[in-house]
Each structure stands twice: as structure tokens, then as C-alpha cells.
Amino acid sequence: MLALIPLFPLLGFAINASMGRRLPKGVSGGLASLVMLASFAVSVMVVWQLVNLAPPQRVIEQTLYTWIASGDFVLDLTLRVDPLAAVMILVITGIGSLIHIYSTAYMHEESGPEYARYFSYLNLFAFFMLVLVLGANFLVLFVGWEGVGLCSYLLIGFWFEKKSAADAGKKAFVVNRIGDYAFILGTLLLYVRFGSLDFQRIASAVAPLAPESTFSTLSLATLLLFIGATGKSAQIPLYVWLPDAMEGPTPVSALIHAATMVTAGVYMIGRNAVLFSHAPETMAVVAVIGAATALMAGTIGLVQNDIKRVLAYSTVSQLGYMFLAMGVGAFGAGIFHLYTHAFFKACLFLGSGAVIHALHGEQDIRNMGGLKAGLPITYWTFLIGSLAIAGVPGLAGFFSKDEILFETFAHGHTILWTIGILTSLLTATYMFRLVFLTFHGERRHEAPAPEHAAEEEPTAHGVDAAQPSHQLHPHHSHLHDAPPAMALALVVLALGSVLAGYLGIPHALGGGNAIGNWLAPSFSARSVTTLATGQVAEAGQEAGETVGGERGLELSLMVVSSIVALVGIALAAFIWLKRREIADRIAAAFPGVYRLLLNKYYVDEVYDATLVQPIRIVSQEGLWRGVDVHIIDGAVNGTASVIDGSSSLLRRLQSGSVRAYAGSLFIGVVLILGYYLWR
């Protein structure tokens, strides 16, 4: 039963990859969507089984076969669903299905074989992602972890004839490899320490230990795992690939680079919550990195002009929130935000896809504006998504973000809370800048704006040069709103953006924080049943205390963050709706800051100068021209020339004189015989 969940997408992949080019588009796209829906149906059934179990027993396990048996090391290919994995599989198959359906319309301009290739990649991605979240040990998780990286590479570079897309794919792959390397090291370290790779076994081995007070094995192992997570989930310092990943088709950005794959790092920490909470040093690093990433990406998002790049930085920023939650020990809050974020960020990405689709490839928001009338469905769903991500009370983002901020404050991390609330302001502002510049006002064609010509980032020129066709179209005549398949996905996701949060109404508002309680067993060691129930009870008790003691605090923090969200929206409305010249004036007043943000803090340039170029030079001049050409080729050529030289000496012996040969033969015989006779 459990194995069916990943196997359905794998079946879709196999069919589309092998026969896709001969199938009509409707069949290949429909098949891909159908297998996702089937997988979703099975997931719902599995989760329903899970719900009917008592909370401490909520685990369904299926061992497919023994994968590796080598001496003492035995590893089973085991799939396991617990409350955490249940949330993940519902998100992946549910939102995944919607995005597949959306894609059938979005990609309709591709030729048949390309269309099938796209859907085969998308199905393959879903398969690996499901393996990632269902795997019961580190190695199965790692298979999924690498697989989604591969699919991400393939899909970012889907339009590989375009150099920027091919480069972005390679960049994503290489940056991810760096993280994956650390991940492998962390896994090996855990195996050495605990002799097992199974999550539950490691958790129950760790549970009785005291948290590490100094930096030692557990801290090192978790830190290495976290480095892996920074690669996959686009955190400082390995976040640089995600904005470039927007070269891929927009539904891919929605599925892989917003809703599912990039949350794999958060999931991985949640999966090893017991382990991580025994390494306070790592937890501090996680929290600080998360907060720093959230703030930094938020500031960059404020000035970007590409609609998808703004969303990409917004994703990085929201992932930072999730890691902040993980780092302060609020695992439930982090996963809750992961789950709500999947809805509204997928909604926003698909909305931006609908805009790009309507404008025939235009992505620069300076060339948009006034699209509200022409694209009503897109506008309203995008608006709902923006309200949700901004944290307006009553929508999904409000509950989850508030939970994170409250937990951060309650755990005593006041500085991190301040950064979080500041990021929240930024989030509201840049999201509504996007909404207002895209949908409100008049239709514009001002990229590159003359007054900014000197500060134009090169990519904006590239986009313009690559998309000259839209200039030929009369302004409003060709606007067509999302076709039915796209509209369906948008509307469902917008509904989700409103409703998803009600699973986790905090105690302070009279709710039960249902999702928090649901997830709690996943964050404790469960193998010793009594211990697990004890901890669950403890968790419940803790929550109970929250109701009593900190209700006032939570409410006031909630008010603060709501006000911040509304202020952010108002600020955006004032600047970009009423007085657009203010934005230019601010930019002109702080040219240094503006340029710094526009160029993304020059992080790419710094990496290029400090890492990429030195590696290039070392590889090219040292390893290639030095080691390969001189040492390796030198050894081969040297062997040959030594033989050549010694033979040219030896060949002088071949004089051609028969008597000389006979003489040497004779002397040789005499010498040998003489030796044996007189020795």
C-alpha cells in the first residue's frame, strides 16, 4: 500500500519517458496528472489509517526488501509514514497534482516530445520526493535527496538551448553537491557513532543522552547534516542557486523551488528532531542562519524587477523562517509553516506563471501594470496568496508565521524575534510592491528605465533582448486570463492559502493547535513506548501551560505582527500605488544601498572571485596544465622516451656483420661455460 505512493509517479515517468514522444499531448499530460492524483488518493487513505490509530502508535511501516546486506551492515529498503511524513506526502501529492494539471495548460506551446519529456521529469521528481519523505533511514532519504537534485537540474535546464538556463541548472547542481557532500559525511559520522542509519533507532539511542554541552560528535554530525540542508533548502551560504533556478518553467519553480524540494532540508531536521535537540550548538547555528537568510533575502526581494526572482527571494526568506523555527526547537511550527507556505507560494508562483503566460514571456514587472482588469482570476488568487504570505490575520501565513515568531520569543531569542518581525515587514512590503506594480496602475513599458540605465543589471537586458516579441503586440488586445486547467489550480491553491492555517489555530485564540499535536509524536523518540507517551503527555502539558501562562504574551505578539503586516502593505500601497516617484527618490538618495541590493549584495561576484575563479585557476593551471599535462602525461610519455632512448643505444649492436654476431655468441658461450667449469 505504502509503496504505491511513490510507484504511481514512477509508472508515469516510465511510460512518458519511453513512449512519450509517440503519445499525443493530451495523453502524456493527462497520464502524468492522473498518476499524481492516484498517488494523492493512496496518500489520503494511508493518512486516514494513521488518523484512526492512537497517537503514540501512529506509524505505518513497509519493508520492501533488504537492500544491502554486507557483514554486520544490513540495510532494508523501508518506507515509513508517521505524522510528519503524512503532512509531507499530502503536500507533495496534493499540490503536486494541482501543478501537474496547471502544467498541462502552461506547457501547451511545447512540441509533443518536449511536452512528454517535461512531464516525465515532473513525475520522476514526485517519485524521488516521495522516496525522500517516506524513507525510514538515512540512505533511502539520501536516494530521494539526490534524485530530487537531479530532477531539479533537469527541469531548471529544461530549455537548455538557452545558455542562461543550462548554466542555472549546472549552478544548482554544483552548489547542491557541496551540501550533499557534507550530508554524506554527517550520515557516516552518525553510523559510526550509533551503528545504525534508521531514524527511529538513532532517535531512541540519542534520547536518553544528555544534550551536548560542548561541541563534539553529535554537534558535528548535525552541523554537517545542516550544511546539506543549506544546499538543498537554499540557506546562507549555499542559497545562490535558487534565484537562478527561476530559468526553469514556472510550474517547476512552484513545485520544486517553492513547495516541495527546497523544504527537504526543513523536513530532514524535523525528521531528526531528537538528534538536533541534543546538539544545542548546532541548533543555535540553525536559528541564526535561518534568521539571517530570512532578513537578507527579504531585503534583496525589495528591489528585484523580475517577477519570478522576487518570489524566489521570498521563498529563500520564508525558508529562513522555517529554519529559525527549527533552530529554536519549535519543530511543529516550522513544519506548519512549511505546509502553509507550500499553498501560498505555489499559488503565487502559478499566478506569476499565468501573468507571464498572458504576456507571452514578459517577466519584468516594470513592463507590467494594470493587469487587474484583463486577468481577474489571476489577480484575485495572487492577491490572496500575497495576503497569506504577508501574514494578514485570518489567512494561512498568519497562523504559521505567528507561531514561529511566538516560539522564538518564548524561547528567549529576542534578537532573532526582532529580525523575524523586521522580515515580516519586508515580506509584506515586497509582496505588495509586486502586486501593485503588476496588477495596478497603467500598463508600462519602462524597462530598462532611462534614469536607471547605468544601474541596470545585465540579466534585465538579457530578458529584454530575448523577448522582443511582446513589444510588437498592442498593449491590451492579447491579454487572456488563465485557461481552465490553470484557473483550477490557482483557485484551489488560493482556497488552501486561506484555509490551511485553520489546522493550527493557536491556543491563545481558543484553537487546539491541531497540527502541532498531530506532529508531536514525530519529534520524540518512540521506540520505548512508555517514554514516548510520557513525552507526548509532557508536550501536551507544555502546551497547556502556554494557554495559562503565556496567553497574554502570545496575543500581544500576534497583534504586533498583524500590525507590522498591515503597515508593510500600507507602505507598499503608499509608495508604489500613490507616489511611485518616492521609490525612485529613495533609490537615488541611497545609491550605494540600492545598488548593493539590486546586485544581491554581490554575493555571486564574491563567490566568483573567492571560490570559483581560484578553483578554476587551480584546476586549469595547477591540475590540468601542471598535474595532468606534466605529471600524468609526463609519466606516460617519459616511459616511452626512456624506452626509445635505451633502444637507440641498443640498436647500435645490430651491426649487420654476421661475424660480429657469431663472435659475441662464441664469447658468450665461452664465458658461461667457463663460469660453470671454474666457479
Added chain:
Amino acid sequence: MIPLSHYLVVSAIMFAIGTAGVFLRRNLITILLSIEIMLNAVNLSFVAFGRSQGTVDGQIITFFVMTVAAAEAAVGLAIVIALFRHRESLNPDAFTSLKW
């Protein structure tokens, strides 16, 4: 009875003559004849050893050597004739085209 050492001395002298012939003569046919002398020197010592040991082994091996020598002489002469047709010379120093 003539002692073994006498035979061996004769054999050594014949062998030395043959060797000297191989080295000193400039005619391929003479060189072949010198080789025959060396072979017969060896045959003589074999037979002498066989006689002094009281076995037939020396004589048997001598028959083999004679057979091989006959074959060698036939092949050698054939080669010499072929070479002579090619170069109009029997001087071994004329045949150096296999030299590098």
C-alpha cells in the same frame, strides 16, 4: 687402448679449427664447411664419452646430430645459392640490409 683425453684433445682442436674458420673465412660455403667441422668435433667427443662410459647414448645422439647436420647443410646451401643469385657475392659482409 687410447685414453679418453686424447679423443677430447682431437675434438677440441677440430672445434677450434672450425671456429676459426667461421670467424676468419670470407666465403659462406667455407663457413658452412667450418660449421660441419665443429659439429663433427662434437660428435667425436660424444662417441668418445659413450665409449668410455660403456653406454650407447653418445652414439644415438651422434646419429641425431648427423641427421640435423644433413638437414642444416641442405637448407644452408639452398640459402647460400639464393643469396648468391641476389648479390653475386658469397662474402657475408655483403649481406647487411637487415642492419638498422
